[in-house]
Amino acid sequence: MSLEPKQMPVQYILGEWDFQGLSLKMAPPVFIPRPETEELVDWVLEEVTQKPHVVEAQGGPLVLDVGCGSGAISLSLLSRLPQSRVLAVDKGEAAISLTRENAQRLQLQDRIRIVPLDVTLEGSWTHLLPWGPVDLVVSNPPYIFRQDMEQLAPEIQSYEDPAALDGGEKGMDIIIHVLALASRLLKDPGSLFLEVDPRHPELIGNWLQSRPDLSLDLVAVRRDFCGRPRFLHVRRSGPQAGCPVAAWPGPQPARLPG
Secondary structure: OOOOOOOOOHHHHHOEEEEOOEEEEOOOOOOOOOHHHHHHHHHHHHHHHHOHHHOOOOOOOEEEEEOOOOOHHHHHHHHHOOOOEEEEEEOOHHHHHHHHHHHHHOOOHHHEEEEEOOOOOOOHHHHHHHHOOEEEEEEOOOOEOHHHHHHOOHHHHHHOOHHHOEOOOOOOHHHHHHHHHHHHHEEEEEEEEEEOOOOHHHHHHHHHHOOHHHOEEEEEEEEOOOOOEEEEEEEEOOOOOOOOOOOOOOOOOOOOOO
């Protein structure tokens, strides 16, 4: 008796999927963007366009997208903010390749720098110094609690990269590194927008209070379309620890050291 194979997600079968009105190529095992993440992008756009104090950039914001996956967040922001520029990072080779291909398909490649980077490695933020400080950090990091991984649908477990989903015991493993990265690279003032598990706002708020050295404050929580606290706005206010000078455009290193 043969076992029936797990159904491949429809996004992979079709080979493309719509996100914020953009048709993006999809390919396993790169994470498939969810509808909630479109809400995250909507919030970022709302803050940038309706509240100019959120971004005090000349000519348009420089955005860092941590864990770019297919490029969904990066490319939707570029398409909606014509003066913006994006620095997109991911540790997965497949994600880096797919983001690059989607940028080219949408003819947005001139305003994006795509950099392979593992944010969990000590000192990884220094590889981003050539591009200068950023106005915004946006991330949909792996945030699923380890014990919840086995409850994911079989097709997700079979085809999507678990590293893009598994956030460790309390779902905070990668989030903590994103927060530390933001404290190094954000301008003062600057903003970080995160998608998280509904249990995370309290955990992250408490963690930030325990780390005043990061100069980051949780200033707003927004609920998703199901009413769950899903998105965070973290604001930087304090001396900058990382980048001294902006440098864009600049040559994109063919290969980062380390």
